[in-house]
Amino acid sequence: MGKDSTVAIDIQNLSAGYDKETIIEDVSIQIKENDFFGIIGPNGGGKSTLLKAILGLIPIQKGSIKIFNRLPEQGRKYVGYVAQYTEFDKNFPISVWDVVLMGRRSIRGYLPRYSSTDKQEAEQALKMVDLLDFKHRHINELSGGQRQRVFIARALAGHPRILLLDEPTASVDTDMRETIYRFLKEINKKITIVLVTHDIGVLSSYVNRVSCMNRYLFTHDDDRYISTEMIEKAYSCPVELIAHGVPHRVLVDHHQKKEKEKRS
Amino acid sequence: MNQIIDLFSHLFVQRMFIAGILASISCGVIGTLIVVKRVVFLSGGIAHTTFGGIGLAYYLQYTMNWMWLDPLIGALIFACLTAVIMSLPLVKSRLREDSTIGVLWVVGMALGVLFLNWVDRNEIIVQDPESILFGNILLIHFSDILLMGALVVVILAVTSYFFKDFQMLTFDEQYAKISGINVTVLNFILLLLVACTTVVLIKVVGVVLVIAMLTIPASISGLFTKELKHMMIYAVIIGFIINVIGLFLSLWYNQPPGPTIVLTLGLVFLSALIGKYIIEHIFCKNIKRSAK
Numbered sequence: 001m002g003k004d005s006t007v008a009i010d011i012q013n014l015s016a017g018y019d020k021e022t023i024i025e026d027v028s029i030q031i032k033e034n035d036f037f038g039i040i041g042p043n044g045g046g047k048s049t050l051l052k053a054i055l056g057l058i059p060i061q062k063g064s065i066k067i068f069n070r071l072p073e074q075g076r077k078y079v080g081y082v083a084q085y086t087e088f089d090k091n092f093p094i095s096v097w098d099v100v101l102m103g104r105r106s107i108r109g110y111l112p113r114y115s116s117t118d119k120q121e122a123e124q125a126l127k128m129v130d131l132l133d134f135k136h137r138h139i140n141e142l143s144g145g146q147r148q149r150v151f152i153a154r155a156l157a158g159h160p161r162i163l164l165l166d167e168p169t170a171s172v173d174t175d176m177r178e179t180i181y182r183f184l185k186e187i188n189k190k191i192t193i194v195l196v197t198h199d200i201g202v203l204s205s206y207v208n209r210v211s212c213m214n215r216y217l218f219t220h221d222d223d224r225y226i227s228t229e230m231i232e233k234a235y236s237c238p239v240e241l242i243a244h245g246v247p248h249r250v251l252v253d254h255h256q257k258k259e260k261e262k263r264s
Numbered sequence: 265m266n267q268i269i270d271l272f273s274h275l276f277v278q279r280m281f282i283a284g285i286l287a288s289i290s291c292g293v294i295g296t297l298i299v300v301k302r303v304v305f306l307s308g309g310i311a312h313t314t315f316g317g318i319g320l321a322y323y324l325q326y327t328m329n330w331m332w333l334d335p336l337i338g339a340l341i342f343a344c345l346t347a348v349i350m351s352l353p354l355v356k357s358r359l360r361e362d363s364t365i366g367v368l369w370v371v372g373m374a375l376g377v378l379f380l381n382w383v384d385r386n387e388i389i390v391q392d393p394e395s396i397l398f399g400n401i402l403l404i405h406f407s408d409i410l411l412m413g414a415l416v417v418v419i420l421a422v423t424s425y426f427f428k429d430f431q432m433l434t435f436d437e438q439y440a441k442i443s444g445i446n447v448t449v450l451n452f453i454l455l456l457l458v459a460c461t462t463v464v465l466i467k468v469v470g471v472v473l474v475i476a477m478l479t480i481p482a483s484i485s486g487l488f489t490k491e492l493k494h495m496m497i498y499a500v501i502i503g504f505i506i507n508v509i510g511l512f513l514s515l516w517y518n519q520p521p522g523p524t525i526v527l528t529l530g531l532v533f534l535s536a537l538i539g540k541y542i543i544e545h546i547f548c549k550n551i552k553r554s555a556k
Contacts, residue, residue, distance in 0.1 A: 055442050076442055083438070083439075093300070093491050093494070095490055098491065098492075102432050105428070105440075105444070106442070106444050110429070112426070138490040
């Protein structure tokens, strides 16, 4: 924060969606290196769509996205991604180890085998999420939280400079949720993190910048804060805020950006 | 025992045996990918359109006197053509996949029937349509073995080169895409491999029963494995053993080989399911007991 740092993700006037339908409109945001950036918003508000646009999975309708000054297709090799719910066949025959190794694919390219470096990195990533002992387990023999950590390890194995997480704790119990967030805070020293979540409480204690997504992106002038009005705008109804963590960071008076207000 | 050794001295039994091995390898490897990716119906579509290709080959032999055009080549062309159509961006984005498969499936079959109908059977020796549909491993020629062998080499080479990528594609296509894999091309390659596999299997079990060979050995093996590679290897072994058993049963009871093999596969699958259930049931009880 504060100091000038490189821009990791630069989004200018972005509109994106599926086919002819626009889901997110006129989003502009700069995420700086080593930010822990939180995005909240109601279901269907376009949070996941924004992440998918950053990853180059859906076409951009208007505006631009740059990842370290590159287009998404070239820039996404710097990006690790953890989906909200990785949809897979639970009978799929695959071990934890093989899943984590997949994270090396973006670096390895079309070579038929993983190198010893790949294996070391995968092992390192598994160690980081504390699951090295589960290496040979089948992916379905893990709990929801462990499985989510495997997917985080997969994202980390590729040494990303940016980590995108789409509600990483949606299917995880409360204790594990804390563990995962503390872990994210730890790796945030080296990696820029963009986190989509419903968990407003978590935002106040771990995130250093935040914005609300509901078709448009609502940011506070000083986007370290969440304001009630901002959230109400995004969720289009009053939301009761129960915040914990560092108290002075949570709710402050706020000035909404005028042009956004007019538009919505 | 002597009877079995005697059997193997026959040339046709040897060919049958080799064809069985080739069929098991291709169906174990590609069948596994099809089963985990859940594109069995798509593969069925590709298999059935080959009937049109076989018909066309006979028709061209008859009208153009292209005797070199082996029906299996016709089948291969039609199978690959189906793979191409299914992969066209226009088809993929505009049409429902299962409807497209359904259309190609029946059009291929209908073409086959018409083409065969137009051939004068007095001039061209046409394989009995029943044996095209349900297979007759006893009618395999040496040239068939050569083509099947070449296709199996292609299948093994491509699959082992792209194995890791196929693993990603079938497990989590979105992540594969993010990781820089061209999923459109890789999906197309997979369909071409399915086309090759279909052609390898046609002589053994026939057009209609190809799905059985593609899915059942892989499904049985999938019940007992935790890794994709093992699933492939076990599927090859299981496929081969059941193939041989089915063949001997068909010779013994003088029944058509294709259906006999398929029924044997089905019976083993059912027993494996029941077996697995029993093992897990007892095993789980033991765990609960030891936990107490």
